[in-house]
Amino acid sequence: MAVRRRGRGPVQGVLLDGRFRIGDRLGAGAMGQVWSAQDERMRRDVAVKVVHPQDGMDEVDQARFQREVQAAGRLSHQNIVTVHDWGEVSVDGRPTLFLVMELVHGVSLHRRLKESTPAWPLAVGWAAQMAEALHAAHSQGVVHRDIKPANAMLTPEGTVKVLDFGVAKFMGETIGARALTVTGAPVGSPAYMSPEQADGDKKIDHRSDLYSLGCFLYHAVTGEPPFTSTNLWAVLRKQMEDAPEPPASRVEGLPGPLNDLILDLLAKSPEDRPSDAATVCDILSRLLADHVVTEPGGNILAVTQVGPSHSVSGRILARAWKLRQQAAQLVSKGTAEANALVENARKAEARRMVDERKKELEILVRRHADIDAEIQKITAEGGLWTEEDYYLIFKKLIDGNYPTVDQFDAEVKAMYGITLLPGQAGRIVNRFINRHTAELQDDHIA
Numbered sequence: 001m002a003v004r005r006r007g008r009g010p011v012q013g014v015l016l017d018g019r020f021r022i023g024d025r026l027g028a029g030a031m032g033q034v035w036s037a038q039d040e041r042m043r044r045d046v047a048v049k050v051v052h053p054q055d056g057m058d059e060v061d062q063a064r065f066q067r068e069v070q071a072a073g074r075l076s077h078q079n080i081v082t083v084h085d086w087g088e089v090s091v092d093g094r095p096t097l098f099l100v101m102e103l104v105h106g107v108s109l110h111r112r113l114k115e116s117t118p119a120w121p122l123a124v125g126w127a128a129q130m131a132e133a134l135h136a137a138h139s140q141g142v143v144h145r146d147i148k149p150a151n152a153m154l155t156p157e158g159t160v161k162v163l164d165f166g167v168a169k170f171m172g173e174t175i176g177a178r179a180l181t182v183t184g185a186p187v188g189s190p191a192y193m194s195p196e197q198a199d200g201d202k203k204i205d206h207r208s209d210l211y212s213l214g215c216f217l218y219h220a221v222t223g224e225p226p227f228t229s230t231n232l233w234a235v236l237r238k239q240m241e242d243a244p245e246p247p248a249s250r251v252e253g254l255p256g257p258l259n260d261l262i263l264d265l266l267a268k269s270p271e272d273r274p275s276d277a278a279t280v281c282d283i284l285s286r287l288l289a290d291h292v293v294t295e296p297g298g299n300i301l302a303v304t305q306v307g308p309s310h311s312v313s314g315r316i317l318a319r320a321w322k323l324r325q326q327a328a329q330l331v332s333k334g335t336a337e338a339n340a341l342v343e344n345a346r347k348a349e350a351r352r353m354v355d356e357r358k359k360e361l362e363i364l365v366r367r368h369a370d371i372d373a374e375i376q377k378i379t380a381e382g383g384l385w386t387e388e389d390y391y392l393i394f395k396k397l398i399d400g401n402y403p404t405v406d407q408f409d410a411e412v413k414a415m416y417g418i419t420l421l422p423g424q425a426g427r428i429v430n431r432f433i434n435r436h437t438a439e440l441q442d443d444h445i446a
Contacts, residue, residue, distance in 0.1 A: 015040075017087045020048055020100060027108075029150065031167065036103060039084075046084060049099040049167070050091075062088060065097050071142050072166030079133035081153070081163035104161050110149035113220060120254055121291055123220035126152070128284040128312045129160040130213060134277035137165055138206040145204060147212035148192040149219065190235040191225040192216060195268050198236040207270035210280060214265025214273075221258070222250045226266060240268070258287055281312070289316045394432040402436070405429050 014022050016037065023036035032051040039046050066086065073083040085100040109126060112118075118126075130152060137144060144151075144165055153161045194211035196204060218226045226245070227238035244266050248259035261283050267273045274280050393411050397403035403411070409425040420428070 016048065016098065017089055020046065022048065031164075037100075039100070045103045047101050047103045049101065049164075051097045051099075062095075062097070068166035069099060071140070075137055075140060075142060075165060077133055077136040078159065079129045079161055080136060080165060081161045083166070099167060101163065102161075104153045104155060104163075106153045106155040106161075108150050109152045109154055109160070109216075109220075112154055113149050113223075117223040118220060120221045120251065120258065121288055123217065124258065124284050124287055125158075125312065126154070126160050126220060127213060127217045128281050128288070130162055130216070131277045131281035131284065132312060133160075133162040134206070134209050134213065135281060138209070138277055142166060143204060143206055144209050144212075145197070146189055146192075147209050147216060148189045149216060150189075152216075190232045190239065191219075191227065193236065193239055194270075195240045196270065198239045205270065206276065207273050210265055210273050210277060211267075211270075213277075213280065214262055218244065218247055218262050218266065221254060221262075222247050255287060255291070257283070261287075285312060285316050292316070390428055391432055391435070394429065395436070398436070402433050403429065 012022055012024065012035075016022055019039060019041050020037040021040055023038065026034045026036055026047065028034070032049055035048045035050065037046050037048045038044075069083060069086045076082070081104055082102040083099065084102065086098065087100075088095055088097050090096065130147070134144065134147070142165055144162070146164060147162070151162060151164050153163065155161065190198070192212045192215040194204075194208040197208055215225050227235050227242060229235045229238070244263065246259055247262050248254045248256065261274075261280070265273055265280070274283075390412070393415060394403065394408060397407055397411055405426045408429050409420055412425070413419055
Protein backbone atom coordinates (compact mmCIF):
# COMPACT_ATOMS: atom_id res chain seq x y z
CA MET A 1 0.00 0.00 0.00
CA ALA A 2 1.36 3.41 -0.98
CA VAL A 3 0.90 6.34 1.40
CA ARG A 4 1.47 9.97 0.63
CA ARG A 5 3.14 11.67 3.54
CA ARG A 6 2.97 15.04 5.20
CA GLY A 7 6.37 15.90 6.62
CA ARG A 8 7.81 12.49 7.44
CA GLY A 9 4.64 10.56 8.36
CA PRO A 10 1.25 9.52 6.95
CA VAL A 11 -1.55 11.98 6.31
CA GLN A 12 -4.19 12.32 9.01
CA GLY A 13 -7.30 10.35 8.07
CA VAL A 14 -5.52 7.87 5.78
CA LEU A 15 -6.38 4.18 6.18
CA LEU A 16 -3.02 2.53 6.89
CA ASP A 17 -2.67 -1.03 5.61
CA GLY A 18 -6.40 -1.11 4.97
CA ARG A 19 -7.13 -1.27 8.70
CA PHE A 20 -5.78 1.56 10.85
CA ARG A 21 -7.43 4.98 10.43
CA ILE A 22 -4.77 7.56 11.31
CA GLY A 23 -5.79 10.30 13.76
CA ASP A 24 -3.74 12.94 15.56
CA ARG A 25 0.02 12.94 15.76
CA LEU A 26 1.08 12.19 19.35
CA GLY A 27 4.80 12.75 19.05
CA ALA A 28 7.97 12.36 17.03
CA GLY A 29 11.55 11.36 17.68
CA ALA A 30 14.69 9.94 16.12
CA MET A 31 12.96 6.67 15.27
CA GLY A 32 9.80 8.04 13.72
CA GLN A 33 6.39 9.45 14.48
CA VAL A 34 3.61 8.19 16.73
CA TRP A 35 -0.03 8.67 15.76
CA SER A 36 -3.31 7.84 17.38
CA ALA A 37 -5.44 5.55 15.22
CA GLN A 38 -8.64 3.54 15.13
CA ASP A 39 -8.30 -0.18 14.48
CA GLU A 40 -11.34 -0.60 12.26
CA ARG A 41 -11.20 -4.39 12.46
CA MET A 42 -11.09 -4.62 16.27
CA ARG A 43 -12.95 -1.34 16.89
CA ARG A 44 -10.41 -0.07 19.39
CA ASP A 45 -8.14 2.93 19.78
CA VAL A 46 -4.45 2.23 19.24
CA ALA A 47 -1.17 4.04 18.77
CA VAL A 48 0.80 3.58 15.55
CA LYS A 49 4.55 4.21 15.45
CA VAL A 50 5.64 4.85 11.88
CA VAL A 51 9.38 4.39 11.40
CA HIS A 52 11.04 7.02 9.27
CA PRO A 53 11.20 5.80 5.64
CA GLN A 54 14.53 4.13 4.96
CA ASP A 55 16.60 3.65 1.82
CA GLY A 56 18.33 0.30 1.48
CA MET A 57 16.01 -1.65 3.77
CA ASP A 58 15.72 -5.23 2.50
CA GLU A 59 13.88 -8.46 3.34
CA VAL A 60 16.47 -9.32 5.98
CA ASP A 61 15.74 -6.05 7.80
CA GLN A 62 12.01 -6.70 7.60
CA ALA A 63 12.38 -10.24 8.95
CA ARG A 64 14.52 -8.96 11.81
CA PHE A 65 11.97 -6.28 12.63
CA GLN A 66 9.28 -8.95 12.70
CA ARG A 67 11.28 -11.13 15.11
CA GLU A 68 11.96 -8.26 17.49
CA VAL A 69 8.34 -7.09 17.47
CA GLN A 70 7.01 -10.60 17.99
CA ALA A 71 9.31 -11.01 21.00
CA ALA A 72 8.04 -7.71 22.41
CA GLY A 73 4.46 -8.74 21.65
CA ARG A 74 4.80 -11.74 23.95
CA LEU A 75 5.45 -9.46 26.92
CA SER A 76 2.35 -9.03 29.08
CA HIS A 77 2.80 -6.76 32.09
CA GLN A 78 1.00 -3.79 33.59
CA ASN A 79 4.14 -1.63 33.23
CA ILE A 80 4.82 -2.50 29.57
CA VAL A 81 2.98 -0.97 26.61
CA THR A 82 1.33 -3.89 24.80
CA VAL A 83 2.34 -4.51 21.18
CA HIS A 84 -0.60 -5.53 18.95
CA ASP A 85 0.68 -5.75 15.37
CA TRP A 86 3.21 -4.58 12.80
CA GLY A 87 3.36 -4.02 9.07
CA GLU A 88 5.05 -2.35 6.12
CA VAL A 89 3.78 0.30 3.73
CA SER A 90 5.35 2.41 1.03
CA VAL A 91 5.77 6.10 1.85
CA ASP A 92 6.84 8.19 -1.14
CA GLY A 93 8.07 5.03 -2.81
CA ARG A 94 10.24 3.95 0.12
CA PRO A 95 9.51 0.95 2.38
CA THR A 96 8.32 2.04 5.80
CA LEU A 97 7.74 -0.17 8.84
CA PHE A 98 5.07 0.56 11.41
CA LEU A 99 4.18 -0.80 14.81
CA VAL A 100 0.69 -0.95 16.35
CA MET A 101 0.50 -0.80 20.13
CA GLU A 102 -1.66 0.00 23.11
CA LEU A 103 -2.77 3.63 23.27
CA VAL A 104 -1.66 5.04 26.63
CA HIS A 105 -3.26 8.22 27.92
CA GLY A 106 -0.83 10.30 29.91
CA VAL A 107 2.47 12.15 29.56
CA SER A 108 6.00 10.94 29.05
CA LEU A 109 8.34 11.07 32.03
CA HIS A 110 10.57 13.23 29.83
CA ARG A 111 7.90 15.93 29.81
CA ARG A 112 7.11 15.40 33.49
CA LEU A 113 10.77 15.86 34.48
CA LYS A 114 11.00 19.01 32.35
CA GLU A 115 8.16 20.49 34.40
CA SER A 116 9.77 19.91 37.80
CA THR A 117 11.99 17.62 39.85
CA PRO A 118 9.79 15.31 41.95
CA ALA A 119 10.32 14.44 45.59
CA TRP A 120 12.64 11.45 45.83
CA PRO A 121 9.94 9.00 47.04
CA LEU A 122 7.85 9.68 43.93
CA ALA A 123 10.91 9.29 41.67
CA VAL A 124 11.72 6.01 43.41
CA GLY A 125 8.12 4.85 42.85
CA TRP A 126 8.48 5.49 39.11
CA ALA A 127 11.83 3.70 38.97
CA ALA A 128 10.42 0.71 40.88
CA GLN A 129 7.69 0.34 38.27
CA MET A 130 10.23 0.57 35.46
CA ALA A 131 12.31 -2.10 37.22
CA GLU A 132 9.19 -4.31 37.33
CA ALA A 133 8.85 -3.88 33.55
CA LEU A 134 12.52 -4.68 32.97
CA HIS A 135 12.33 -7.80 35.13
CA ALA A 136 9.35 -9.06 33.11
CA ALA A 137 11.15 -8.40 29.81
CA HIS A 138 14.54 -9.74 30.89
CA SER A 139 12.86 -12.93 32.12
CA GLN A 140 11.73 -13.45 28.52
CA GLY A 141 15.17 -12.70 27.08
CA VAL A 142 14.19 -9.23 25.84
CA VAL A 143 16.64 -6.37 26.47
CA HIS A 144 15.34 -2.85 25.87
CA ARG A 145 18.60 -0.96 25.07
CA ASP A 146 17.08 2.52 25.18
CA ILE A 147 15.65 3.11 28.66
CA LYS A 148 15.10 6.85 29.11
CA PRO A 149 12.34 9.22 30.32
CA ALA A 150 10.99 9.67 26.78
CA ASN A 151 10.32 5.92 26.56
CA ALA A 152 8.16 5.78 29.70
CA MET A 153 4.58 7.03 29.92
CA LEU A 154 2.93 8.16 33.16
CA THR A 155 -0.84 7.61 33.28
CA PRO A 156 -3.24 9.81 35.27
CA GLU A 157 -3.56 6.92 37.76
CA GLY A 158 0.19 7.00 38.44
CA THR A 159 1.15 3.86 36.49
CA VAL A 160 4.41 3.98 34.52
CA LYS A 161 4.39 2.12 31.20
CA VAL A 162 7.61 1.46 29.27
CA LEU A 163 7.42 1.40 25.49
CA ASP A 164 9.61 0.47 22.52
CA PHE A 165 10.75 -2.96 23.75
CA GLY A 166 12.38 -4.72 20.81
CA VAL A 167 12.04 -1.73 18.52
CA ALA A 168 14.91 0.15 20.11
CA LYS A 169 17.23 -2.80 19.55
CA PHE A 170 16.22 -3.12 15.88
CA MET A 171 16.55 0.61 15.23
CA GLY A 172 19.92 0.85 16.94
CA GLU A 173 21.52 -2.17 15.31
CA THR A 174 19.98 -2.00 11.85
CA ILE A 175 18.59 1.31 10.67
CA GLY A 176 20.46 3.34 13.29
CA ALA A 177 23.77 1.67 12.46
CA ARG A 178 23.23 2.56 8.82
CA ALA A 179 22.58 6.19 9.76
CA LEU A 180 25.72 6.25 11.89
CA THR A 181 27.79 5.18 8.91
CA VAL A 182 26.31 7.95 6.79
CA THR A 183 26.13 10.85 9.24
CA GLY A 184 28.71 10.02 11.90
CA ALA A 185 26.13 10.77 14.63
CA PRO A 186 25.95 8.59 17.75
CA VAL A 187 23.10 6.07 17.83
CA GLY A 188 20.78 6.02 20.82
CA SER A 189 20.44 8.37 23.79
CA PRO A 190 23.93 9.31 25.08
CA ALA A 191 22.67 10.74 28.39
CA TYR A 192 21.23 7.33 29.35
CA MET A 193 23.58 5.01 27.46
CA SER A 194 25.64 2.37 29.24
CA PRO A 195 29.46 2.44 28.90
CA GLU A 196 29.40 -0.81 26.89
CA GLN A 197 26.89 0.69 24.47
CA ALA A 198 28.90 3.88 24.18
CA ASP A 199 31.97 1.76 23.42
CA GLY A 200 30.17 -0.06 20.62
CA ASP A 201 30.08 -3.44 22.36
CA LYS A 202 27.60 -5.69 20.55
CA LYS A 203 27.34 -8.14 23.48
CA ILE A 204 24.78 -6.12 25.40
CA ASP A 205 22.77 -7.84 28.14
CA HIS A 206 20.16 -6.90 30.75
CA ARG A 207 22.72 -5.07 32.91
CA SER A 208 22.93 -2.36 30.25
CA ASP A 209 19.25 -1.58 30.92
CA LEU A 210 20.04 -1.37 34.64
CA TYR A 211 22.71 1.26 33.95
CA SER A 212 20.19 3.27 31.92
CA LEU A 213 17.69 2.93 34.77
CA GLY A 214 20.37 4.34 37.06
CA CYS A 215 20.77 7.32 34.71
CA PHE A 216 17.01 7.86 34.81
CA LEU A 217 16.86 7.63 38.60
CA TYR A 218 19.81 10.03 38.93
CA HIS A 219 18.00 12.48 36.63
CA ALA A 220 14.71 12.09 38.50
CA VAL A 221 16.16 12.86 41.95
CA THR A 222 18.74 15.52 41.01
CA GLY A 223 17.09 17.27 38.05
CA GLU A 224 19.53 16.21 35.36
CA PRO A 225 21.35 13.08 34.08
CA PRO A 226 24.68 12.11 35.64
CA PHE A 227 26.68 13.30 32.61
CA THR A 228 25.80 16.31 30.47
CA SER A 229 27.45 18.32 27.71
CA THR A 230 26.49 20.20 24.56
CA ASN A 231 28.71 17.73 22.70
CA LEU A 232 27.14 14.25 22.39
CA TRP A 233 30.51 12.59 21.94
CA ALA A 234 31.71 14.20 25.17
CA VAL A 235 28.73 12.65 26.99
CA LEU A 236 29.62 9.23 25.58
CA ARG A 237 33.22 9.65 26.74
CA LYS A 238 32.02 10.55 30.24
CA GLN A 239 29.77 7.50 30.32
CA MET A 240 32.80 5.33 29.58
CA GLU A 241 35.41 7.07 31.75
CA ASP A 242 34.09 9.50 34.39
CA ALA A 243 32.76 8.70 37.85
CA PRO A 244 29.39 10.35 38.54
CA GLU A 245 29.06 12.91 41.30
CA PRO A 246 27.18 11.22 44.17
CA PRO A 247 23.54 12.32 43.98
CA ALA A 248 23.44 12.79 47.78
CA SER A 249 25.92 15.65 47.37
CA ARG A 250 23.38 17.41 45.14
CA VAL A 251 20.12 16.60 46.94
CA GLU A 252 19.56 17.44 50.59
CA GLY A 253 17.99 14.66 52.60
CA LEU A 254 18.52 11.91 50.02
CA PRO A 255 18.72 8.56 51.89
CA GLY A 256 22.15 6.96 51.95
CA PRO A 257 20.89 3.58 50.64
CA LEU A 258 19.30 5.32 47.64
CA ASN A 259 22.52 7.17 46.89
CA ASP A 260 24.42 3.87 47.10
CA LEU A 261 21.96 2.06 44.83
CA ILE A 262 22.20 4.74 42.13
CA LEU A 263 25.99 4.60 42.20
CA ASP A 264 25.87 0.79 42.02
CA LEU A 265 23.61 0.99 38.97
CA LEU A 266 26.08 3.42 37.37
CA ALA A 267 29.06 1.13 37.82
CA LYS A 268 31.23 1.13 34.68
CA SER A 269 31.56 -2.65 34.67
CA PRO A 270 28.33 -4.66 34.26
CA GLU A 271 29.61 -7.18 36.83
CA ASP A 272 29.61 -4.47 39.51
CA ARG A 273 25.94 -3.56 39.03
CA PRO A 274 22.99 -5.24 40.79
CA SER A 275 22.40 -8.74 39.44
CA ASP A 276 18.92 -8.15 38.03
CA ALA A 277 15.95 -5.79 37.89
CA ALA A 278 14.01 -7.75 40.53
CA THR A 279 16.79 -7.03 43.03
CA VAL A 280 16.62 -3.33 42.17
CA CYS A 281 12.84 -3.28 42.60
CA ASP A 282 13.12 -4.96 46.00
CA ILE A 283 15.66 -2.38 47.19
CA LEU A 284 13.51 0.51 45.96
CA SER A 285 10.39 -0.96 47.61
CA ARG A 286 12.23 -1.33 50.91
CA LEU A 287 13.36 2.29 50.69
CA LEU A 288 9.77 3.45 50.24
CA ALA A 289 8.45 1.23 53.03
CA ASP A 290 11.14 2.44 55.43
CA HIS A 291 10.27 6.02 54.50
CA VAL A 292 6.53 5.78 55.13
CA VAL A 293 7.03 3.82 58.36
CA THR A 294 9.42 6.38 59.82
CA GLU A 295 7.51 9.46 58.62
CA PRO A 296 4.66 10.38 61.01
CA GLY A 297 1.33 10.34 59.18
CA GLY A 298 2.89 8.87 56.04
CA ASN A 299 0.56 6.97 53.73
CA ILE A 300 1.88 3.61 52.56
CA LEU A 301 0.44 3.73 49.04
CA ALA A 302 0.54 7.48 48.42
CA VAL A 303 4.31 7.41 47.89
CA THR A 304 3.93 5.53 44.60
CA GLN A 305 0.61 7.11 43.53
CA VAL A 306 -0.58 3.74 42.19
CA GLY A 307 -3.44 1.59 43.41
CA PRO A 308 -3.17 -1.15 46.04
CA SER A 309 -3.46 -3.91 43.41
CA HIS A 310 -0.16 -2.90 41.80
CA SER A 311 2.71 -5.28 42.49
CA VAL A 312 5.02 -2.43 43.52
CA SER A 313 2.53 -1.40 46.20
CA GLY A 314 2.31 -5.03 47.22
CA ARG A 315 6.07 -5.17 47.74
CA ILE A 316 5.95 -1.99 49.82
CA LEU A 317 3.11 -3.28 51.96
CA ALA A 318 4.86 -6.61 52.51
CA ARG A 319 7.94 -4.73 53.72
CA ALA A 320 5.78 -2.45 55.89
CA TRP A 321 4.17 -5.51 57.46
CA LYS A 322 7.59 -6.86 58.44
CA LEU A 323 8.54 -3.48 59.89
CA ARG A 324 5.26 -3.45 61.81
CA GLN A 325 6.14 -6.80 63.37
CA GLN A 326 9.59 -5.51 64.28
CA ALA A 327 7.98 -2.42 65.81
CA ALA A 328 5.72 -4.63 67.93
CA GLN A 329 8.77 -6.47 69.23
CA LEU A 330 10.51 -3.19 70.03
CA VAL A 331 7.44 -1.94 71.87
CA SER A 332 7.36 -5.08 73.98
CA LYS A 333 11.07 -4.93 74.72
CA GLY A 334 11.02 -1.19 75.37
CA THR A 335 8.09 -1.49 77.76
CA ALA A 336 9.94 -4.11 79.78
CA GLU A 337 13.04 -1.91 79.90
CA ALA A 338 10.97 1.10 80.97
CA ASN A 339 9.32 -0.88 83.74
CA ALA A 340 12.72 -2.03 84.96
CA LEU A 341 13.92 1.57 85.01
CA VAL A 342 10.88 2.65 86.96
CA GLU A 343 11.66 0.03 89.58
CA ASN A 344 15.17 1.39 89.91
CA ALA A 345 14.33 5.07 89.46
CA ARG A 346 15.80 6.48 92.63
CA LYS A 347 17.68 9.36 91.07
CA ALA A 348 16.62 12.29 88.94
CA GLU A 349 18.71 11.07 85.97
CA ALA A 350 16.96 7.72 86.02
CA ARG A 351 13.56 9.43 86.08
CA ARG A 352 14.57 11.55 83.09
CA MET A 353 15.58 8.42 81.17
CA VAL A 354 12.24 6.84 82.01
CA ASP A 355 10.36 9.88 80.70
CA GLU A 356 12.34 9.92 77.47
CA ARG A 357 11.82 6.21 76.91
CA LYS A 358 8.08 6.57 77.53
CA LYS A 359 7.86 9.35 74.91
CA GLU A 360 9.74 7.23 72.37
CA LEU A 361 7.44 4.31 73.04
CA GLU A 362 4.32 6.46 72.69
CA ILE A 363 5.45 7.61 69.23
CA LEU A 364 6.33 4.08 68.19
CA VAL A 365 3.01 2.70 69.42
CA ARG A 366 1.04 5.36 67.52
CA ARG A 367 2.95 4.74 64.29
CA HIS A 368 2.63 0.99 64.79
CA ALA A 369 -1.15 1.38 65.17
CA ASP A 370 -1.37 3.60 62.07
CA ILE A 371 0.45 1.06 59.91
CA ASP A 372 -1.64 -1.80 61.25
CA ALA A 373 -4.91 0.06 60.59
CA GLU A 374 -3.91 1.02 57.05
CA ILE A 375 -2.78 -2.48 56.09
CA GLN A 376 -5.94 -4.02 57.51
CA LYS A 377 -8.10 -1.45 55.66
CA ILE A 378 -6.47 -2.19 52.32
CA THR A 379 -6.63 -5.92 52.92
CA ALA A 380 -10.33 -5.77 53.77
CA GLU A 381 -11.00 -3.98 50.48
CA GLY A 382 -9.61 -7.01 48.65
CA GLY A 383 -7.21 -5.00 46.53
CA LEU A 384 -3.85 -5.75 48.12
CA TRP A 385 -2.55 -8.74 46.16
CA THR A 386 -3.08 -9.68 42.54
CA GLU A 387 -4.46 -12.97 41.28
CA GLU A 388 -0.99 -14.03 40.17
CA ASP A 389 0.46 -13.40 43.65
CA TYR A 390 -2.01 -15.88 45.16
CA TYR A 391 -1.56 -18.35 42.30
CA LEU A 392 2.19 -18.49 42.87
CA ILE A 393 1.54 -19.45 46.51
CA PHE A 394 -1.00 -22.07 45.42
CA LYS A 395 1.44 -23.72 42.98
CA LYS A 396 4.22 -23.62 45.57
CA LEU A 397 2.05 -25.69 47.93
CA ILE A 398 1.27 -28.43 45.38
CA ASP A 399 3.04 -31.58 46.59
CA GLY A 400 1.40 -34.51 44.86
CA ASN A 401 -1.97 -33.15 45.98
CA TYR A 402 -3.59 -29.74 45.86
CA PRO A 403 -3.31 -27.72 49.07
CA THR A 404 -6.22 -27.59 51.48
CA VAL A 405 -7.99 -24.34 52.24
CA ASP A 406 -6.34 -24.20 55.67
CA GLN A 407 -2.87 -24.79 54.17
CA PHE A 408 -3.39 -22.04 51.61
CA ASP A 409 -4.78 -19.62 54.21
CA ALA A 410 -1.84 -20.30 56.54
CA GLU A 411 0.76 -19.79 53.79
CA VAL A 412 -0.79 -16.48 52.71
CA LYS A 413 -0.64 -15.28 56.30
CA ALA A 414 2.95 -16.48 56.67
CA MET A 415 4.14 -14.76 53.47
CA TYR A 416 2.09 -11.55 53.52
CA GLY A 417 1.03 -11.23 57.15
CA ILE A 418 -2.69 -11.02 56.31
CA THR A 419 -5.73 -13.15 57.03
CA LEU A 420 -8.12 -13.68 54.14
CA LEU A 421 -11.77 -12.78 54.60
CA PRO A 422 -14.19 -15.58 55.64
CA GLY A 423 -14.79 -17.91 52.68
CA GLN A 424 -12.27 -16.07 50.50
CA ALA A 425 -9.55 -18.73 50.83
CA GLY A 426 -11.97 -21.50 49.81
CA ARG A 427 -13.15 -19.65 46.72
CA ILE A 428 -9.57 -18.91 45.66
CA VAL A 429 -8.42 -22.52 46.14
CA ASN A 430 -11.36 -23.92 44.13
CA ARG A 431 -10.71 -21.43 41.35
CA PHE A 432 -7.02 -22.29 41.22
CA ILE A 433 -7.67 -26.03 41.20
CA ASN A 434 -9.80 -25.54 38.07
CA ARG A 435 -7.19 -23.26 36.53
CA HIS A 436 -4.29 -25.60 37.21
CA THR A 437 -6.22 -28.62 35.92
CA ALA A 438 -7.00 -26.75 32.68
CA GLU A 439 -3.34 -25.80 32.28
CA LEU A 440 -2.28 -29.44 32.67
CA GLN A 441 -4.83 -30.47 30.04
CA ASP A 442 -3.59 -27.78 27.65
CA ASP A 443 0.02 -28.92 28.14
CA HIS A 444 -1.01 -32.54 27.46
CA ILE A 445 -2.81 -31.57 24.26
CA ALA A 446 0.15 -29.44 23.14
